[in-house]
Amino acid sequence: MISAGCAAYGRRDGLSGKELFNEALEEMFSHCPKLDRSKVEALYLGQAFESFEHQANTAAGISNDFGFQNIPSNRIDSVSASGGASLRQAVLGILSGTFDIVVCGGMEKMTTKETSEALEIISMASNRPFEQWNGATLTSLNALAARVHMQKYGTTEEDLALVAVKNHKNAFDNPKAFFRKLITLEEVLSSRPISTPLKLLDCSPICDGASALALCKAELADQYDDNPIDIVGSSEASDSDFVFRDELTGFKATRIASKKAYEMSGVQADDLDFAEVHDAFTINELISYEDLGFCEKGEAKKLIQSHETEIGGKLPVNVSGGLKAKGHPVGSSGTGQAYEVFTQMKELVHPSRSVKHPRTALIHSMGGAGVTVQVHIFQKRD
Amino acid sequence: MISAGCAAYGRRDGLSGKELFNEALEEMFSHCPKLDRSKVEALYLGQAFESFEHQANTAAGISNDFGFQNIPSNRIDSVSASGGASLRQAVLGILSGTFDIVVCGGMEKMTTKETSEALEIISMASNRPFEQWNGATLTSLNALAARVHMQKYGTTEEDLALVAVKNHKNAFDNPKAFFRKLITLEEVLSSRPISTPLKLLDCSPICDGASALALCKAELADQYDDNPIDIVGSSEASDSDFVFRDELTGFKATRIASKKAYEMSGVQADDLDFAEVHDAFTINELISYEDLGFCEKGEAKKLIQSHETEIGGKLPVNVSGGLKAKGHPVGSSGTGQAYEVFTQMKELVHPSRSVKHPRTALIHSMGGAGVTVQVHIFQKRD
Numbered sequence: 001m002i003s004a005g006c007a008a009y010g011r012r013d014g015l016s017g018k019e020l021f022n023e024a025l026e027e028m029f030s031h032c033p034k035l036d037r038s039k040v041e042a043l044y045l046g047q048a049f050e051s052f053e054h055q056a057n058t059a060a061g062i063s064n065d066f067g068f069q070n071i072p073s074n075r076i077d078s079v080s081a082s083g084g085a086s087l088r089q090a091v092l093g094i095l096s097g098t099f100d101i102v103v104c105g106g107m108e109k110m111t112t113k114e115t116s117e118a119l120e121i122i123s124m125a126s127n128r129p130f131e132q133w134n135g136a137t138l139t140s141l142n143a144l145a146a147r148v149h150m151q152k153y154g155t156t157e158e159d160l161a162l163v164a165v166k167n168h169k170n171a172f173d174n175p176k177a178f179f180r181k182l183i184t185l186e187e188v189l190s191s192r193p194i195s196t197p198l199k200l201l202d203c204s205p206i207c208d209g210a211s212a213l214a215l216c217k218a219e220l221a222d223q224y225d226d227n228p229i230d231i232v233g234s235s236e237a238s239d240s241d242f243v244f245r246d247e248l249t250g251f252k253a254t255r256i257a258s259k260k261a262y263e264m265s266g267v268q269a270d271d272l273d274f275a276e277v278h279d280a281f282t283i284n285e286l287i288s289y290e291d292l293g294f295c296e297k298g299e300a301k302k303l304i305q306s307h308e309t310e311i312g313g314k315l316p317v318n319v320s321g322g323l324k325a326k327g328h329p330v331g332s333s334g335t336g337q338a339y340e341v342f343t344q345m346k347e348l349v350h351p352s353r354s355v356k357h358p359r360t361a362l363i364h365s366m367g368g369a370g371v372t373v374q375v376h377i378f379q380k381r382d
Numbered sequence: 383m384i385s386a387g388c389a390a391y392g393r394r395d396g397l398s399g400k401e402l403f404n405e406a407l408e409e410m411f412s413h414c415p416k417l418d419r420s421k422v423e424a425l426y427l428g429q430a431f432e433s434f435e436h437q438a439n440t441a442a443g444i445s446n447d448f449g450f451q452n453i454p455s456n457r458i459d460s461v462s463a464s465g466g467a468s469l470r471q472a473v474l475g476i477l478s479g480t481f482d483i484v485v486c487g488g489m490e491k492m493t494t495k496e497t498s499e500a501l502e503i504i505s506m507a508s509n510r511p512f513e514q515w516n517g518a519t520l521t522s523l524n525a526l527a528a529r530v531h532m533q534k535y536g537t538t539e540e541d542l543a544l545v546a547v548k549n550h551k552n553a554f555d556n557p558k559a560f561f562r563k564l565i566t567l568e569e570v571l572s573s574r575p576i577s578t579p580l581k582l583l584d585c586s587p588i589c590d591g592a593s594a595l596a597l598c599k600a601e602l603a604d605q606y607d608d609n610p611i612d613i614v615g616s617s618e619a620s621d622s623d624f625v626f627r628d629e630l631t632g633f634k635a636t637r638i639a640s641k642k643a644y645e646m647s648g649v650q651a652d653d654l655d656f657a658e659v660h661d662a663f664t665i666n667e668l669i670s671y672e673d674l675g676f677c678e679k680g681e682a683k684k685l686i687q688s689h690e691t692e693i694g695g696k697l698p699v700n701v702s703g704g705l706k707a708k709g710h711p712v713g714s715s716g717t718g719q720a721y722e723v724f725t726q727m728k729e730l731v732h733p734s735r736s737v738k739h740p741r742t743a744l745i746h747s748m749g750g751a752g753v754t755v756q757v758h759i760f761q762k763r764d
Contacts, residue, residue, distance in 0.1 A: 050459070051433055054514065056506040057461040060753045064622035070638050072618035073754065074467050075459045077432070079439040085456050089471060095478035124438040132436065236454035240446035256452050371442045372455065 001231060001378065002214050002224040003032035004335075004342035007107075009209035009327030010178040017053055017109035020210035021045070022066045024105060024332075028212045031346075034224050035214055037066075041099040043073040044089045046082030046106030048330040048367075051121045053109050068103075079125040080280060080323075082106055083211065083334025084236075084365025084374035090215050091234045091376075100220055105212035106331035118206045122330070125368050127241035134243075139203065139281065141242045141369040143195035146283035148248040150197065153298035155286065157197050161188035162304045163282040164201050164324055170311060171321025173350035176339075178207045178327035202282040204322075209329030211336040221381075229345050233265030233362075233377030242369040251370030254291035258364070261375040262293075269293040272315055272377075273358035274344065276337035278366035279322040288364055289317070292375075316355055319344065334365030334374065341378045383613060383760065384596050384606040385414035386717075386724035389489075391591035391709030392560040399435055399491035402592035403427070404448045406487060406714075410594045413728075416606050417596055419448075423481040425455040426471045428464030428488030430712040430749075433503045435491050450485075461507040462662060462705075464488050465593065465716025466618075466747025466756035472597050473616045473758075482602055487594035488713035500588045504712070507750050509623035516625075521585065521663065523624045523751040525577035528665035530630040532579065535680035537668060539579050543570035544686045545664040546583050546706055552693060553703025555732035558721075560589050560709035584664040586704075591711030593718040603763075611727050615647030615744075615759030624751040633752030636673035640746070643757040644675070651675040654697055655740035656726065658719035660748035660755075661704040670746055671699070674757075698737055701726065716747035716756065723760045 005027030007020040015023075029035060045059035055061075056075070063073040078085040083106035090104035110118055123137050131141065149155045165185055171177035183201060191200040214224075221228035237256035239245065245252075262268060269292060277292065279285035286300035294315060295303040303309060309317040320326045320340040323333050341361045343349050358380075365374045387409030389402040397405075411417060427441035437443075441455040460467040465488030472486035492500055505519050513523065531537045547567055553559035565583060573582040596606075603610035619638035621627065627634075644650060651674060659674065661667035668682035676697060677685040685691060691699040702708045702722040705715050723743045725731050740762075747756045 047459075048438060050431065050506050053510060054506050055510045056430060056459055057749050057753060060460065060620035060750065061509060061623055063620050064626075070619045070621055070635060072470070073460075073620040074471070074618075077429075077438055077457045077459055078442065078455075088454070089456070089474075092471075092478040092480055093474050095480065096474040097477060098474055124432050124436050127443055128435060128437045237452045238442035238445050238455040239452055241443055244446075253452060367439050368442065371439060371446075 001229045001338065001342060002216050002221055003028045003035060004213045004339040005031065006176050006336055006339040007210040008176045009207050009329055011111045012208040017107045018062050018065060020109065020208060021062055021105060021107040021212065024210040024212040025066060028214055032214060032224055037068055039101050040068055040071060040103050042071050042093055042102045043068060044086035044104040045075050046086040046331040046334060047075050048077055048079045048082045048108060049121050049124065052112050078372040079367040080330050081334055081365045081367030081372040081374055082331040083336065087213065087335055087338060087376060088234060088236050088374045091231060094215055094217055101214065101216045103212055103214055105210065105335045107210035108329035108331040109208045110206045110329060111208050115206060127243060130243050131241060138369060139198060140195040142281040142283055143198045145248050145287065146197050149283060152249055155301045157189060158185065159286065159301040159304055160202055160282040161185050163279060163285045164188045166310055167279065167318050167322040167324040170319050170353055171325035173352045174321050174326060177321045177325055178205055179325045198281055204280045204324050204328035207327040207329050209327055209332045211332045211339045213335050213338050228381050229342065230379050230381055231376055232379045233261030233267060235260035235264065236374045238372050239370050241371060250287055250291050253370050253373040254288060254364065257373045257375040258292045261377050265377045267360055267377050271360050272362050273360050274316040274319050274355045275362040276318055276320060276340050277364040279318055279324045280328055282324065285317065292364060311353055311355060319353055319355055337363035337365065345380055383611045383720065383724060384598050384603055385410045385417060386595045386721040388558050388718055388721040389592040390558045391589050391711055393493045394590040399489045400444050400447060402491065402590060403444055403487060403489040403594065406592040406594040407448060410596055414596060414606055419450055421483050422450055422453060422485050424453050424475055424484045425450060426468035426486040427457050428468040428713040428716060429457050430459055430461045430464045430490060431503050431506065434494050460754040461749040462712050463716055463747045463749030463754040463756055464713040465718065469595065469717055469720060469758060470616060470618050470756045473613060476597055476599055483598045485594055485596055487592065487717045489592035490711035490713040491590045492588045492711060493590050497588060509625060512625050513623060518625065520751060521580060522577040524663040524665055525580045527630050527669065528579050531665060534631055537683045539571060540567065541668065541683040541686055542584055542664040543567050545661060545667045546570045548692055549661065549700050549704040549706040552701050552735055553707035555734045556703050556708060559703045559707055560587055561707040580663055586662045586706050586710035589709040589711050591709055591714045593714045593721045595717050595720050610763050611724065612761050612763055613758055614761045615643030615649060617642035617646065618756045620754050621752050623753060632669055632673050635752050635755040636670060636746065639755045639757040640674045643759050647759045649742055649759050653742050654744050655742050656698040656701050656737045657744040658700055658702060658722050659746040661700055661706045662710055664706065667699065674746060693735055693737060701735055701737055719745035719747065727762055
C-alpha cells in the first residue's frame with residue numbers, strides 16, 4: 001500500500017459522492033508524489049447503495065471524470081464491507097499479474113436522504129423477505145446479538161457504552177472524524193433507546209465520506225515509498241443471513257477470515273500494534289474482540305474494562321474513532337480503516353491519538369450482521 | 383470454463399432473483415457431474431440494481447442459501463456489463479492463484495416493477511446529474527448514436543431493423559429466450575417510436591433471468607471436462623459517460639478491450655466462429671461490428687445487409703437471440719452470453735440455430751452507452 005487518502009466524514013453538503021471520492025484521491029496522490037493518474041491500471045470502488053444518489057455504475061464515471069484513462073473500473077457492493085471488498089479485489093487483481101498499480105476505495109453519500117428514508121435504503125442490507133418483511137433491521141439484529149451476549153456471558157450495557165466512550169475519545173483529534181466530541185458513560189447509557197439494549201450512542205451515524213488507497217506489486221513498492229507498508233494477509237469469508245443462523249453471539253465469517261489472514265501472514269493477534277474493527281454498533285466491537293482472537297470467547301467485557309484497547313494499551317482498537325465516531329459512510333468504511341493504518345504507520349496523525357511506531361496492524365470490515373467479512377493485515381517492511 | 387447454466391429469461395412470476403440464480407446453478411452443476419458445491423471457492427455475482435428487489439449484498443445470501451459454505455461472495459455492479467464484470471473478476475481471482483474453482487454469474491429480477499418504475503431504476507445507469515437531469519435515458523443516448531451514425535455513414539432504419547429480425551429468428555428455437563416469435567422488417571419499422579429513430583422492436587425487453595458459469599484453473603480443467611473450453615482472452619475498459627464524449631458513433635471502450643483480448647489470445651476477428659455482442663438496442667450491434675473489427679468503420683450496414691452475421695454466414699452474431707430477443711435481465715446478460723458459448727461448443731443447442739462445430743467465440747458485454755466493456759474470447763482446447 002503506497003498511499004492513501006480520505007475525504008472527511010460527516011454531513012458534506014453540496015458535494016456528490018463522486019466529488020468526495022475525488023477529494024480522497026487528491027490526498028492520496030499528494031502523499032505519493034511519484035505516483036500519477038496515468039500509472040493507475042484499474043479502479044475498484046466500494047459503494048453499497050445506488051439509491052442514495054440515484055447513480056449506479058459509479059466507478060467508471062469516477063475513473064473517467066477524474067483523470068484516469070479508460071481503465072477497468074468496477075463498483076463492488078458488499079454493503080458495509082464494500083470498501084473491504086474493493087481492497088480485496090485490488091489485492092487479487094495485482095496478484096493475478098494483470099495490474100501493477102491499482103486504486104481501490106469506497107464512498108457513500110448518505111445525507112441526501114432524511115433519516116427514515118436512509119434507514120429504508122440501509123435495510124436492503126438485510127434479507128428480503130425473511131428479515132426485512134419481519135421488521136428486522138441491522139440495528140435490531142445487532143440488538144439481538146447484544147441481548148444474547150449479555151445473557152450468555154454477562155456482558156452489560158456499561159460494557160457496550162465503554163466502546164462508544166473510547167471511540168469518541170479517539171476521534172476527538174481526528175480531522176477526518178464526524179463526531180469530535182467526548183462523551184461520558186452516563187451520556188451513552190441515558191441516550192435514547194433505538195433497539196434495546198442498543199441506544200443512540202451505541203450506533204454509528206449516517207454520514208458522507210470517501211477513501212482511496214493506492215496498491216502496487218510488492219516488487220515495485222520501493223520505487224514509490226522509502227519504507228513501504230506490505231499487505232501480508234488478505235482474506236474474505238461469508239455467512240448466511242443472520243436470521244438463518246444458530247449462533248447469535250459470534251460471527252463465523254470473522255473467525256474464518258481472520259484465521260486465514262493470520263496463517264497467510266504468520267502474524268498472530270499478539271503481534272498487532274493496533275486494529276481497526278467493524279463497530280457499526282458497539283456490540284460489534286466486543287464480538288470482534290472474541291472472533292479476531294484478541295481475547296477468549298465471552299471475555300470481551302474484561303478486555304474493554306481493562307482499558308488495554310485504548311490508545312496506550314496493549315492492543316489499541318479503533319484508534320481512528322471507528323465507524324462509531326469517525327463515521328460510517330457505508331462503502332468507504334473498509335478502505336477508511338486502511339487509511340488509518342497508512343497515516344498511523346507514516347506518523348501523520350495528531351500526537352494525542354498516535355500509536356507509537358506501529359509496525360503491524362489489522363483491519364476488519366463487515367457487511368450485514370456477519371454476512372460478509374474481509375480481514376487484512378499490514379506490516380511495515382522495516 | 384467447465385460448465386454453465388441459465389434460468390430461462392422472461393417474466394418469471396413467483397420466483398425471486400436468488401431463486402432464478404439457483405435455477406442457473408442447478409443446470410450448471412448438471413452439466414458437470416464431477417463438480418459439486420463443496421469445491422467452489424468464491425462467487426462473483428453481477429447484479430446491476432438492488433432497487434428491483436430491495437436487496438443488496440445479494441451474493442453472500444445466495445452463496446449460503448444455496449449450499450456454498452462461507453466462501454468469499456461479492457456483488458459487482460457495472461450495470462449492463464455486471465455479468466461480464468463478474469466473469470472478469472472470476473478470471474482475475476483464478477489467475478491470482480487464490481482460487482482453483484470459482485463460480486461467476488449474474489441475475490436481475492426486473493418484472494417486480496411496472497415499466498415506468500423499471501425505467502426510472504434503469505436510468506441510474508446514466509450520469510446524474512448531467513444525463514439524468516437533462517432527461518437523457520440509455521434509450522435516448524443510443525438513439526442519438528443511431529441518428530449520428532445514420533447521418534455520417536448512411537446507415538438506415540432498415541439496417542437497424544435487420545438486426546432485430548435476425549436476432550428474433552435466432553431466438554426462435556432457444557428455450558432460454560424471452561421472445562420466441564419471428565418478426566418481419568415491416569413489423570419492426572412500423573412498431574411504436576420510443577426515441578426516434580429507435581422503435582419498440584429496436585429495444586431489448588425488461589425481463590427476469592440469471593446465469594452461472596464455473597471456471598477453474600486451466601491445469602485442472604481436464605479433471606472436469608474431456609474437451610475443455612479455455613478463456614484465451616479477457617479484458618476490460620471504461621470510458622466517460624456518453625454526454626462527455628466527442629465521438630458519438632463508436633465506443634472507444636469496446637475498441638480498447640477487444641484489441642487487448644485479441645492480442646492476449648492471438649485470435650483475430652477472422653478466426654471467430656461466432657460472437658455474442660451487446661445489442662440492448664439494435665444500433666449497438668451495428669456499432670459493435672465496427673468497434674470489434676468485424677468490418678471497417680461505417681461498414682456495419684453492409685455487413686448486416688450481406689447476411690454474413692446470420693447463422694450459416696461467415697460470422698454469426700447473437701446466435702442466442704442476443705439481448706434483443708433472448709432478453710436483457712441486466713446483471714445476467716454478460717454471463718448469459720458465455721452460457722451460449724458453452725452450449726454451442728458442447729453442441730447442446732437446437733440444430734436450427736447451431737453453429738456447426740465452433741472452436742472460437744467472442745463475447746462482448748457493455749454497461750451504459752459504452753461506459754464499461756469486457757471482451758472475452760473462448761477456444762475449445764482441441
